[in-house]
Structure formats: C-alpha cells, structure tokens
Amino acid sequence: MRSAVEIFTLSTGRSHIVHETDRLIEAPNFTRDGQALLLNGEGLLFSLPVEGGALTQIDTGFARALNNDHGLSPDGTLLAISDKTEFGKSAIYTLPVTGGTPTLVTETLPSYWHGWSPDGARLAYCGIRDDVFDIYTIDVSGGAETRLTFGEGRNDGPDYSPDGRWIYFNSSRSGRMQIWRVPAQGGAAERITDSPYGDWFPHPSPDGRHLLVLSYDGDVFDHPRDHTVRLRLMDPDGGQARELFTLFGGQGTMNVPNWSPDGSAFAYVRYEPA
Template sequence: MDSLRAAWGVSYPFELSPGEVWNRSGDKSFLEVYDIETGESKLLKKFDCVIEAPNWSADGKFLTYNSEGRIYKIEIESGKVTEVPSYFVNNCNNDHVLSPDGEGLYVSHHTKEDGLSRIYKIFFDGRMPVLVTPLAPSYLHGVTADGKMLAYCAERNGEYDIYTIPAAGGNETQLTTAFGLNDGPEYDCDGEYIWFNSVRTGRMQAWRMKADGSEQTQMTFDAHWNTWFPHISPDRTKVVMLAYHERDVRPGEHVPNKNVEIRLMTGSDDTGWSEPRTILKLFGGQGTINVNSWAPDSRRFAYVRYERG
C-alpha cells in the first residue's frame, strides 16, 4: 500500500508539510459557548485573527484568551475586550489559567533568552509579572481551587511529563514517568484528582490520577480517536475533551487546521463514567479548548472554532 500511495502521490493528512498545517495567516476565529442542556452553541464574538484557549471567570462575567502573544479579557454581556497588562510577558501561548484569588492569570510565556516557555503570574491591576518556574519548557494547565499549587507539562531530560509546583514558587515535583507525552494536567475543584492526557498506550487518551501522582488510571479507550485535554466541570460530573481522528494526526500531535470533535463524558466515581460521545464537530484543533473553559454553572463551556483565511 505504501508503494501504491507513493506511485499515486497520495498522502495521509498528517503527512502534509508542517508549514501548510501551521499556516494560520488570515484565519478567522469564532468564540462560542456551548450549552450542555440545550445542545446549542452561541457566538460571542468573531475575530479577524487567531485567538485561543478561553478561560471562564469564577463569577461568570468574563472570559480570557490569548492572541498574538498577549492575554485579553472579554466581558460576556457587553463584548468589551481589554488587554491584560503583562509588560515583558508578551509571548504567551495557549496554556494559561485564571488565578483563584481573582488577581490575574498564570500564563506560559516564551522568554527572550532562549525562546522556551516558563510560567509567570500576571495581574489585572498592572503589577509586574512574577516568575514561577525558572526551569523550561513548562506549559501550565491546572491550579488548585485554593490557588496554592500549579500543575503543568514540562520537558526534562528529553521526556515530557507532568509536574506540580507551589504557586508561590519553589521546587517542582514530577508525577509521571511513563514513556511518551504526558500532557494537559488539570485539578478537579476539590484538588483530589488531576485529569490529563497520555500517549503511553499508543494512542492519546484521557487519564486521571490522585494529586500526589498515585493511582494513574486510563479513563477513555477510544479505538479510533486521539483524545486531548480532558476538562472536568466544577461539579465534577462532566468532562469535555478534544478528539482527532486517527487518520488525521499522529497520536502525539495537537495541531491546528483540522476537523475535530468535542466529546463529552458524564458520571461520577459512585455511578461510574459514561463512554465519551461527540457533541460538536468543527474546524479547529490547537487553540480550540486547550485549557479549562467551563462556566461556574457546569452547564456551559467556551471554545474557539476557526475559518481558513
């Protein structure tokens, strides 16, 4: 079959050149909110640029997102957009979370000295950013409800694993050691579990572990999907995740410009967890739902879909 594909010039989607897949110039972004109960999406705002990774505020009044290296805040009711002051922290990627104290966000910023991602705290009131992780690369995904601990994906000695660190800074603790990419760690609201995704079984799947790294348990067993970034709702009864079909990406790839699906799993430890089911199909991928974007009511979540320029 490989010989036939070569003779006919047929490529798998994931064999396209990286430049073609990652070219996002002229792309449009649509910030939308999905309602679990009605099954309907509502458009909040259209952007003539790439925006990524919405976070929903604890009071339900605004969302934050990243675009062109900066972090922005959009009021839900008015649609007013303001930039969050971050000074030299001006090359943020789509791995960021709001701080539970309401002061600002923890962000992942590619620093000028080496271009690698480090975690900083930035503030709504204009205070100077504070460095949390001197070691790099570090990509933030989770914070405990009390704001004391952060969880992130980091590359150390050639392996990508999950680490935690006090939000005030200090020594990091490695939680995973499985070969291959372990990514997207996110605390549940009680701080008991960390949800994450891992490629350790050969396909990217959703996993869960205790906050100390024990009891690492596979939660999805999708035969034909690579599942990324499981986001647990505030009431701990719903998980949404991004899924790429096996034909479109390699298991460890999380790229833009793909047809993807957002899938929902419901349940609890007492009743058991359902099989994931698709609730949305869209053009997206990287930036669609990288970080937790659940509303405080556990009924709605925000996401971004894209349109090619």
C-alpha cells in the first residue's frame, strides 16, 4: 500500500479509511454534496465515492500534467486545476465539474491554485515571479492579478475564510514557516501561529469555527513528501491549538481545501514508503 485516503470525524475523534492503493494519489477535496472526493494522481484527476470504491477519472481535456492544487467552486459547478501541459509551467484553469476543456485563467506563470472566494468571484493562488513566492488573487474569468504579499519570505498555500474577509496562508517571513492571514482586499498581514513546527496549508472550516494546519518538524525545509507530520486544529485566530494525530505524509496529504461541506469532517491522504 502506498496511499490511504482517510476521513477524520471531529465528533468521534476517529479516522476511517475510504480507499487504499499502491498508486500515489494526493490532495482530496469534498464535492459540495459531500458524496465524493476529488484527488489527483499521475497528472490526472479522479473522483472517489466517500463510502469507498474505485477511482473514476475526470476528463480534463488536454491538461494531463496536473499537480495537487485543485478544487471546486462554491456552487459546485466548476473545477480549478493547476497544470503545466500547455506552457511547461503551472497555469490555473477552470472547467466544468463533470469534465471538459479547460479555460485558462492565469497568463502569468507559474501559478498554483489554492482557494476560491466564498462568493465564487475570485481565486487565490501562489505565484512565483522572478523566484519570489507571493499570494495573489484574480477574477475567475482572468484578467489582472492582485498581489497581496510582497516577498516577505516565501508565501504559499492561500485559502479563504468562509466569510471572505481573510486569506490564510503560510509564510517564512519570521524564519520558520508559520501561518498568517491577510485581508482579502489587501492590507497588513497578521500572524496566526507561533509554534516550534513548520506550519503549512491552513484550511478554515466551512462553519468558521476551526483552522486545520499541517505541521512538519521545525527543522524540515519546504513541504516534502514522506515525513512524519501532525495535523493540528485551532481557533481561527490560532488559539487553543491542539494536535489531532501524527501520520506519515506531507506533500499531498492536504495541500488544498479538504473539509466536508458541513465542517464535521475532513479528508487527507496517509502514505507508506514506496
């Protein structure tokens, strides 16, 4: 077994396995009806019923070099994907949730999707410009991008708060990677975590009660695969942080929004050495 897709339920404090495979699959999102998960693997995108079963490939047209940065629009009708087939660098596209031909959103590259605004109007992403990693937003139909961070260390992993007020992200501006948030309309960033860990991929719960974070040991650089990591839950302002469990994972475990629609559970991928 290489990859195990699991769902953790807050009320029970327990996880159950949805799917196991010897393939490398990554980054689960819940569909808006809560009945399926979307995951990527081998450059493609798949659907998986939450009760288990087989992976079903989603038609992504020419885009066949997807990374693990993908997700659904708030109304569940569109997918955002990040793919390098067309340009050799990651570009963000949208396409119907049922599959089809991707429509380019970002003309400046590379760009890696991470979040969708609650009103469905804008996308948040990490853009690398002249080797500088920053947080940007853009209209879902494309156009000019809006820059929210300005090279204060490496900035990555943005995700919107459910009220649309904040964009949470991880940043190395304080030295070790920690969680910050910035007003979605622009402004000063506010620090959320001050931990001994390397904190990545903050995901606010849909009900606004929690923030889920993946934490590496403090001496781990970047967000590599195949490390012992911990998933931590905290208040939206970083208070009452607690460790839920540890696992072998990292890159691919929960790079993108992974909460169930009602905020009662979240999905993730656990790995075993190849």
